[in-house]
Amino acid sequence: MEKNQAPGRKILSTGAGKCNLSNAKINAGHYHGGAPGFAARTLKALPPAHVLDFFGELGLLLSAEADGRIFPRSRKAADVVNVLGNRLKEKGAELLLLTCAQSVKKNLSGFEITVRRVPPKWDKKAAPGPLRTITADAVILAAGGPAHPQIGGSALGLDLARSLGHTVKNPKPVITPLKIKEKTVRELDGIRLEAGLSVYSGGRLIGSKRGELLFTDYGVSGPPVLSLSRAALTGVETSAVTCHIDLFPDYSREAIFSLLAKRRDAGPERPWKDFLCGLAEERTINLLSSSLKIEPAAPAGSVKDPLLAEFGGLLKDWSLEVSGSLGFEDAMAAAGGIDTAEIRPETFESRIVKKLFITGELLDINGDCGGYNLHFAWTSGLLAGAAAAKTMSFPSSFSPQP
Ligand SMILES: Cc1cc2nc3c(=O)[nH]c(=O)nc-3n(C[C@H](O)[C@H](O)[C@H](O)COP(=O)(O)OP(=O)(O)OC[C@H]3O[C@@H](n4cnc5c(N)ncnc54)[C@H](O)[C@@H]3O)c2cc1C
Structure with a gap:
């Protein structure tokens, strides 16, 4: 049952359309939240290699990047959706599309699910269909979280679980761009650059990554930001969180100062703006030098060692304060959700509702x-x-092959 007009809409958007579907370095340490040992027990029940074999059996060729991220070899998320859809067809599964589950109730013989047909997004005039009831021996609630509501993310599944007696921890956006307090960053909207990023909470280092940073009209994004966003947003609730950007991660502070000093001494008459030319991304270094009030027309030689060292310090460690996230619209996932203490990690059966x-x-x-x-x-x-499948009673002519 799927309320969108096609299944797997979120999968199509993953990994920027390429679907980063797994990782060669999967282990429990990469999972957060959850009851102690939950992820470890799940990964033991179904080792990661078996999941990759499952995709292999579906006909999907996979390949891994040097950093361990695994993608379909075609780098097309649509291939992932299609091989899964083909398996559903082969197994004779019935798909109820544009069908939203409104309530799930347990009774003595099984479950009663109230559903309503929802109008497709493109049909502005269509009204929702009438409520109808479907009965089931077993129910798998796989409704996802509230991240990216524009492609189907919602809290409906959390509401259904709550109505069945489950405890829900308040969901929060994670793997998300970060809003930055300093308004001047907006001047860099659209700039991408390779940099080091370290995040500090209350003055304590909570994580470092290197990769492509993207400046936006609200703050920063890009892989290193997304990776460190969980830690940053957790910290921001209690203390000041700062992003420290290193525009020259391959240079030490001393090396960058000596490079700047040599450059200055080789052409002290050159205007500062020409001195900057070719050093690093133009708008970014202009912004940094203007923050030190260095006049673009001033001769480079007028920038004495202490100011030059300060400028070099900014190139190596440019600090920006995090003010929060943009909410679920821009988040790739949600932290929080149904308490895993109420779920069996080997079968994902509820401990509350059989x-x-x-x-x-x-x-x-x-x-x-x-x-x-x-x-x-x-x-x-x-x-x-x-x-x-094991819990269900099948007609004698049919036996499930999970
Ligand atoms: C833009 C983006 C990029 C991402 N990239 C990656 C990536 O590269 N790698 C990675 O590992 N993760 C990525 N993620 C995260 C990943 O997509 C999700 O964690 C994953 O899809 C969750 O799977 P799920 O089956 O729990 O829920 P979902 O994939 O969200 O599927 C739930 C489905 O249930 C439907 N539904 C909800 N409520 C109802 C209802 N009441 N009735 C009927 N249908 C309902 C929804 O429409 C939805 O289609 C990304 C997420 C986003 C938003």
């Missing part, structure tokens, strides 16, 4: 950036599917 299974991002467990969240969605889905 034959109810809950998977993926609905649960209070979230992975690092790099394929860990999709890997958890596949793992929990495969374990829940196999376990749910």
Whole structure:
């Protein structure tokens, strides 16, 4: 059952359309939240290699980047959706599209699910269909979290789980761009550059990454920011969190100062703006030198060693204060969700309602950036599917092959 007009809409947007579906370095240390040992028990029940084999059996060729991220070899998320869709067809699964589950109730014989047909987004005039009821022996709740509502993310699944007696921890956006307090950063909107990024909370280093930074009209994004956003947003609730950008991660402070000093002494008459030319991304270094009130027309030689060292210091350690996130619209995942103490980590069956299974991002467990969240969605889905099939009574002519 899927409220969108096609299944797997979120998968299509993953990894910028390439679908970073797993990681060669999967281990429990890459998962956050969750009851102690939950992720480890799940990964033991279905080792990561088996998940990759499952995709291999579906016909999907995979390849890994040097950093461990695993993608379809075609680098097309649509291939992932298609091989999964083909398997559903082969197994004779019925897909109820544009169908939203409104309520799930447990009774003595199984479950009653109230559903409503939802109008497609393109049909502005269509009204929602009438409510109808579907009965089921077992239910797998795989409704995802509230991240990216524009492509189907919602809190509906959390509401359904709550109505069945589950505890829900308040969801929060993670793997998300960060808003920056300093308004001047807006001048850099659209600039991408390779840099080092370290995040400090209350003066304590909480993480460092290197990669492509993207400046936006509200702050910063790009892989290093997304990776460190969970730690940054956790810290921001209690103390000042700062991003420290290193525009020259391959140079020491001393090396950068000596490079600047040599450059200055070779042409002291050159205007400062010409001195900067070719040093690093233009708008960024102009912004940094104007923050030190160095006049673009001033001769480079007028910038004496202490000011030059200060400028070099900014190139190596430019500090910006984090003010928060942009909410779920821009987040790739949600932290929080259904308490995993109420879920069996080997089958994903609810400890509260028998034959109810809950998977993926609905649960209070979230992975690092790099394929860990999709890997958890596949793992929990495969374990829940196999376990749910075992609980069902099938006609004698049909036997499930989980
Ligand atoms: C832009 C973006 C990029 C991402 N990139 C990556 C990446 O490269 N690698 C990675 O590991 N992770 C990535 N993620 C995270 C990953 O996509 C999710 O963690 C994962 O899809 C969660 O899977 P899920 O099955 O729990 O939920 P979802 O994939 O969200 O699927 C849940 C589905 O349930 C439907 N639904 C919800 N409520 C109802 C209802 N009441 N009735 C009927 N249908 C309902 C929704 O429409 C949705 O289609 C990305 C996320 C986003 C938003």
